Amino acid sequence: MDLLIQTVVNGFIQSGFYALAAIGLVLVFGVMRVVNFAHGELVMIGAYTIWYAHAQNGVPYLFTVVLAILIVTAIGLLMERFLFRPMTDDPLGGLICSIGVLFILQVIATYVGGEGPSKQVPPPFEGTLIVFETVRIPYQRVFSIGVSIFALAVLWYFLTRTKLGWAVRAVSMDREAAALQGISTVRISMVAIGVGAAMAGLAGALMAPLTNINPHMGHNVIITAFIVTIVGGVGSLPGAVIASVLYALFHTFVTTYFSGTIATISGLLIMVLVLIVRPTGIMGHRVSE
Amino acid sequence: MNNRGKLNLSTLLLLAGLFAFLLILPHFLKYHQQDFLIFLTINVLVVVSYRLVTLTGEWSLIHAVMMGVGAYTSALLSKNFDISFWITLPMAGVVAGAMALLLSYPLFRMTQFYFLIGSFAAGEAIRLCWIQFIKPFGGTGGTSAIPSPELMNIDFLEPIPYFYLVLVIVSICVYLLYRIEKSRIGLTLHAVHWKGVLAESVGVNTWNYRALAFVAGSLFVGIAGALKVHYIGTVAPKQFDIGFMVFILIWVIVGGYRTFYGAILGAVVLSVLDEVLRGVDQLRPAIYGATLIFFILYLPGGLESIPHKIKKMYQQKRSRAT
Numbered sequence: 001m002d003l004l005i006q007t008v009v010n011g012f013i014q015s016g017f018y019a020l021a022a023i024g025l026v027l028v029f030g031v032m033r034v035v036n037f038a039h040g041e042l043v044m045i046g047a048y049t050i051w052y053a054h055a056q057n058g059v060p061y062l063f064t065v066v067l068a069i070l071i072v073t074a075i076g077l078l079m080e081r082f083l084f085r086p087m088t089d090d091p092l093g094g095l096i097c098s099i100g101v102l103f104i105l106q107v108i109a110t111y112v113g114g115e116g117p118s119k120q121v122p123p124p125f126e127g128t129l130i131v132f133e134t135v136r137i138p139y140q141r142v143f144s145i146g147v148s149i150f151a152l153a154v155l156w157y158f159l160t161r162t163k164l165g166w167a168v169r170a171v172s173m174d175r176e177a178a179a180l181q182g183i184s185t186v187r188i189s190m191v192a193i194g195v196g197a198a199m200a201g202l203a204g205a206l207m208a209p210l211t212n213i214n215p216h217m218g219h220n221v222i223i224t225a226f227i228v229t230i231v232g233g234v235g236s237l238p239g240a241v242i243a244s245v246l247y248a249l250f251h252t253f254v255t256t257y258f259s260g261t262i263a264t265i266s267g268l269l270i271m272v273l274v275l276i277v278r279p280t281g282i283m284g285h286r287v288s289e
Numbered sequence: 290m291n292n293r294g295k296l297n298l299s300t301l302l303l304l305a306g307l308f309a310f311l312l313i314l315p316h317f318l319k320y321h322q323q324d325f326l327i328f329l330t331i332n333v334l335v336v337v338s339y340r341l342v343t344l345t346g347e348w349s350l351i352h353a354v355m356m357g358v359g360a361y362t363s364a365l366l367s368k369n370f371d372i373s374f375w376i377t378l379p380m381a382g383v384v385a386g387a388m389a390l391l392l393s394y395p396l397f398r399m400t401q402f403y404f405l406i407g408s409f410a411a412g413e414a415i416r417l418c419w420i421q422f423i424k425p426f427g428g429t430g431g432t433s434a435i436p437s438p439e440l441m442n443i444d445f446l447e448p449i450p451y452f453y454l455v456l457v458i459v460s461i462c463v464y465l466l467y468r469i470e471k472s473r474i475g476l477t478l479h480a481v482h483w484k485g486v487l488a489e490s491v492g493v494n495t496w497n498y499r500a501l502a503f504v505a506g507s508l509f510v511g512i513a514g515a516l517k518v519h520y521i522g523t524v525a526p527k528q529f530d531i532g533f534m535v536f537i538l539i540w541v542i543v544g545g546y547r548t549f550y551g552a553i554l555g556a557v558v559l560s561v562l563d564e565v566l567r568g569v570d571q572l573r574p575a576i577y578g579a580t581l582i583f584f585i586l587y588l589p590g591g592l593e594s595i596p597h598k599i600k601k602m603y604q605q606k607r608s609r610a611t
Contacts, residue, residue, distance in 0.1 A: 035402065086586055091402065092348060093585050096542060099535050100585075103578030110571055219531070223413060226406055234402075261421040268414040275407045276395045 002134045007256045008249065013141045015248030016148030020203035021221050022228040022240045023155065024076075024196025030172030030235035031192035034084055034094035039225060040218025041105040042072050042197055046204020047213045048109050051119045054208075061124035068205040069198050075105070076197025080190055102218070109215040118212035144206040151202055152241065155195065159237065168192055172235055223264065224251075227271045233280050311456060315449050322564075323448035327455055327520055329560045334459045334513040336540050336552040337466050342506035343546060344470065345499045346482035347404050350534055351392070352510055354412035357419070357529030359385040359511025360518040364435045365425060367519075374438035378458075378515050385511025386504045388415075393500040409531070419526040431525025435518055451520050458516060462509050467549060469505065478502055539577060543584045545591025554592050 025039045049068035053059040059067070083097040113119055125139040159165035170178040171188045179185050203221075211217070228247055232239030247267060254263035315323050339352045359381035366377040392411055399407045419426040426432065437445045438454065445451045469475050480488040481495045489495050518524040544555020559580070566573050584591065590598075 035406070083582065083586070093589070095405075096538065096585050097582050099538070100578035100580075100582035103535075103574040103581075107572060107575035107578075115571075226410065230406060230410075259421070261417050265414050265417045265421060268410045268417070271410045272395060272407055272414070275403055275410075276398050 003256070006135055007252055009135050009137060010256075011249035011252035012245070013137070013145045014252055015245040016145045017203055017207055018224055018228055018248050019152060019241050019244035020148050020199050020206070022225040022232075022244055023152070023237060024193075024198075024200045025222075025225045026229050026232070026235060026237055026240045027168075027172075027192045027196040027199075029229070030237075031168060032080075032084055032088075032094070032189050033091050033175075034087070035091070035098070036079075036193075036196075037095055037098040037222065038079070038101040038105060038218075039098075039196075039200060040220070040222035041102050041109075042075060042200035042218075043204040043207070043221045044109060044213075044215065044218040045075065045105055046072050046201035047121075047208040047211070047217065048112060048119075048204075049201075050205050050208035051121050051213050052112055054124070055119070055121045065202070065205040069201040072201025072204065073194050073198045076193045076200075077190060080193040084189065084193070085186065106215045106218075113213070113215070118214040118217075120212065121209045123209040140209055144210070147202070147206060151199065155199070155237075158195075164191060168195075220264075223268070227267045230271045231274050308460075312453075315452050320448065323452060325560070325564055327448060327452050328517070329557065330452070330455050330459050331513050331517050332540070332556050332560060333553050334462050334516075335510055335537055336544070336556045337463050337549075338506045338509035338513065339537050339541060340506075340546065340549070340552045341466055341469065341478075341502050341509070343541065344475065344478040344482060345495075345502050346485075347400065347499065348538070349396075349503070350405055350409040350531070351396075351412035352506070352537055353529045353531070353534035354415050355385050355389060355507040356510045356514035356517075356533075357416065357524075357526070358388050358507075358514070360514030360524050360529070361419065361426060361432075362511070363515035364432055364518050364524040367436050368432065368434065369425075374436070374519060375440075378512060381515035382508040382512040385514070386508035389504045389507035390500065393503050397496055397499055397503075412534075413531070416526050416529060427525075429526060431523055431527075433523040435522050435524060437519055437522070445519075455516055455520075458512070462512060463553075466505075466509060470549060474498070474501065536577070539581050543580060543591055545593035547590065548593050551591050551593035558592060 021039070021043055024042070025036060028034065028036050028039075046068040049071055050061070050064050053064040053067055054061050079098070079101055083101065084094050087094040087097060123138065123140040125143050127139050129137045129139055129142055131137070157165075159169055167178070167183045167188055168191055170181070170183060171185055172192075175185055178188070224247070228240055228243045231247060232241070232243030250270075251263045251267060254266060315326055318326065335352070335356060342349055342352060362384040363374070363377040363381035366372045366380060367374055372380075396404060396407050396411060419431075420429050437451075439445070443450050445454065470478075477488065477493055477498055480493065481498050485495055514529070517528075540555040540559055541552045542555070543559055544553065545551030559577075562580075563573060563577075566576060569576075588594065
């Protein structure tokens with residue numbers, strides 16, 4: 001019973017990372033119609049920033065979190081300007097460009113961190129929160145889930161209550177109609193990738209003290225993000241959040257009771273199943289070509 | 290395309306010259322360069338078979354895993370059941386093809402972006418099964434001590450005999466793939482890509498043709514996988530991961546996917562470049578990445594379009610001069 005409750009709690013905490021990591025992918029795909037394969041590497045760069053600045057050079061943790069967000073956002077904006085913008089009419093071209101970026105970012109990470117074993121960051125928040133004497137949550141995880149929820153709330157406010165947020169949603173619904181209303185699709189693309197990359201950087205920064213950091217960690221992130229995106233419905237942000245929670249719970253349970261690999265295999269199979277049975281996912285709507 | 294793929298005399302002479310060159314080439318190479326030549330020849334079959342899949346306009350991300358399906362089939366059959374290489378090699382193709390047929394039912398309900406992601410997911414699920422189920426597949430480390438082919442008294446552990454074996458099999462497969470592309474089927478595949486609705490309206494079952502291309506492409510890449518692991522002696526999930534899939538994509542795109550020889554050109558040029566860069570191992574992926582971006586942005590037609598471009602520039606210059 002204790003293990004059950006603990007697993008549920010762990011799953012919920014995990015869902016924060018999943019949602020943060022997936023939302024950038026959903027946002028960029030929704031607005032620009034391009035699959036950013038390097039999205040996992042953006043998360044990886046965020047984690048490396050923490051390792052390099054905080055663990056190696058002693059810069060305070062919270063400061064490096066902001067730094068990670070800034071660096072990753074800058075990379076995202078550069079990708080938009082030099083790759084996705086020239087490739088506007090060619091989604092496959094954009095995807096292939098992002099694969100090129102993926103390789104480059106991995107090499108940069110290898111150069112900064114060197115080869116060898118995965119890096120560890122000592123948790124800046126020590127101690128464990130004990131609820132009802134059975135459920136144990138390290139403060140680091142409490143902090144992570146708190147910041148994740150806060151960031152998602154800010155994003156939700158931005159998208160539903162501000163003019164710029166409306167414009168972002170308008171472009172992701174119908175690019176041409178939005179352009180006809182006088183919305184600059186280029187500017188909105190920059191906003192989308194900026195916000196998406198910032199979320200990815202934050203996810204990496206929060207994950208850093210809780211996971212093994214290596215240049216290939218983006219691979220698992222992108223698989224998770226794909227599953228969440230597809231199951232939630234391509235282009236749907238609420239769908240992505242719901243799918244993050246469901247998938248995180250599912251993955252944590254299967255990992256706890258069976259193994260991590262089986263959890264990922266079943267996740268991928270669920271995703272294929274969703275693609276066959278209901279390609280629009282939980283919350284998506286049919287996109288007219 | 291009106292001569293329907295029949296080779297004319299000058300092409301035949303060129304091919305004969307190429308073969309003569311390839312026959313004597315390994316004798317002038319160092320040991321690791323001979324290894325490289327074998328892998329390069331196998332990769333030619335990989336890209337050409339991938340080209341067949343992409344002819345219908347769908348870019349799949351499962352081709353590397355299909356190669357793995359063939360590789361595992363052949364490796365496990367020959368190791369555990371002591372079946373001869375000459376039987377397991379075609380078996381590798383058949384099993385990979387059958388797997389593709391099975392997967393085509395769910396996967397071809399999707400198109401474009403969804404197909405890309407779906408094929409990626411299906412491939413990754415298969416690959417993770419090789420890691421998870423240690424019993425037949427051997428887990429992350431894979432399976433080693435795969436027997437090498439036996440034929441008379443030839444020692445296929447040596448690179449040169451194995452290279453000749455690979456050269457013969459790859460040549461046959463590439464020729465078959467060439468004939469398929471230039472046949473009526475191949476022309477229909479082109480039609481499905483460029484004029485899908487029109488093709489359907491004249492009675493072409495596009496679903497069948499897409500599946501046919503996918504199954505045939507997987508069959509040939511399964512053979513390529515078997516050829517590879519019987520030489521290395523080890524088969525592991527890492528060999529067929531998304532990284533290798535990306536290399537296939539890069540070869541096809543950098544070479545150019547409009548003509549049959551474009552993909553081969555890409556594989557050969559980039560592999561040789563890769564071999565030259567051996568000294569800077571850490572940097573290699575970044576150079577690959579940058580090359581890919583450069584080609585997509587500035588030379589979307591690939592290497593094979595360079596001669597056309599030069600010709601065009603030359604003609605423009607001349608017309609301006611007159």
